Amino acid sequence: MFKLLKQLTELQGPSGFEQPVTSYIKEKVTPLCDEVKVDAIGNVIARFKGNKPGPKVLLTAHMDEIGFIVKKVEKNGLIRFEKLGGHDDRILLAQKVMVRSEKGPKLGIIGTISVHYQKFDNSQKVRDYKQLYVDVGASSLADVEEMGIAVGDPITWDSQVEFLGDEQNGKIVGKGFDDRAGCAVLIQLLEDLQNKEFSGEVIALFAVQEEVGLRGAKVALANLEFDIAIALDTTAVSDTPEDVMDNTLQIGGGVGIKIMDSSLISHPAVKDKLVELARTGKIKHQLEIFTGIGTDAGAVTLANKGVPTGVLSIPSRNAHSPVEVIDLKDLESVKELLTAFIKNDNQKSDFLFY
Structure with missing residues (x-):
């Protein structure tokens, strides 16, 4: 996972200029999927069918960086x-x-x-x-x-992916983990599903322009039909000493299972299924309510007349900076829970609202 994430984050692909990332991901997932398309604005849509009938599950992560x-x-x-x-x-x-x-x-x-020059300046001033x-x-x-x-x-x-401290603690620092980390999880999931031992179809959407208003996902979703959706994205933890932190989310605390953010109230049945699978599989997890963030799930849940949607979050420190920090163990927890969800023989009927 470290090598893949390093390759992804070394690419320069801010919102609207994701061409290097689009090309890399298309090349990476084409041999893994039944069908791969790139739309007019750069979204990569990859489809992969299991060996049993079942629902179409949309999995999405955004490839742009700030x-x-x-x-x-x-x-x-x-x-x-x-x-x-x-x-x-x-x-x-x-x-x-x-x-x-x-x-x-x-x-x-x-x-x-x-x-x-500090003595001639206002040291409290933050320059626009x-x-x-x-x-x-x-x-x-x-x-x-x-x-x-x-x-x-x-x-x-301009920053490189490096281990923070040393390799033993598993934490890494770099740019663009939001959301190349989610893209890395999706790519590895497709690699792990090559035996086709799952039901239905996985639709992997690697979306552009999330950071400027969920624009890529909105374009792609107009042309996709699916039954259930999970978005993958980083989320800001609150485990450091600043006054605004409340210690409800921790780095190293495992995969975040979203309950609510500024763009989405997760579908209760999807959230409950994810929690059940995490508990059954003894996957380290934490529940997330944080209104300071939004993801492509906000666009997904409004598409196709409403689809049950949830989010798996990758805990991150220093989000939207050149020194974002994530824990590789959290990243593995995300992949483990997502894999369990796909392989759980989910039926559309499992995700009724009442």
Whole structure:
């Protein structure tokens, strides 16, 4: 799982610019599935049938990551940018970024003032991102153009996947776990199902543009029919000492079984089935109620006249930053519970509302 996730997160694919990720996932899942299609905006839809009749189960994870886009190049070569997805302006300063230009990736930094100017500044001020800039080492507009950088080029964090501390604790740090981690789980699930020992059909949707309003899923769902749905995504834990944390979700606490977030109230029958399978299989899990987040499940539950929908969450620290942290043991718990759900001979009748 670590190797696959590392390969996925090293790709630059912010919202609307997921081409490298689309290509990678299409190549990866084509030999594993009965049918793979890429739609006009980059969603990858893979279908795989089991050896027994049963319901069509949609499994979805989004492939985009948060990022930025080149908005303007100043005469002195500094680059102004716009956000792609949700960012906290407090963490932008002095971070390394990568600009995806027509001449290849170009390293930049989000500039900040030297500490020596602090006594002349308001140290409590959080500068709005519109005041910030990316420095790619250029001295003029012409220098930037020579690098192949132009208005509209996407920008991502420049950080590598590494073990946090050491390999023994199983925690890793990097960018883009939201939601390449969910994509990794889906790919590995398809690999594990190659004996076809399950009922019905799995429809794996690797969606684009989740971070800018669930747009990819909304487009794909207009052309898909399915009976049950599970979304996979990261979720923000609350197990650190900040005042706003309530310690209801922990990293290393196992797969999160969603009850409610800002986009979805999970279907009770789907949630109950997931809890039952986790308890029966002794899979480490935790129940999640967190209204500070939303997922593609919010779009899924409104599609096809309403479909029973649930979410499996991957606990994460420092979400939407260049140093997201997840526990590989949690990731394995997600895959284990998802596999149990698919292999449980689910029938549509098991998921009635009453």
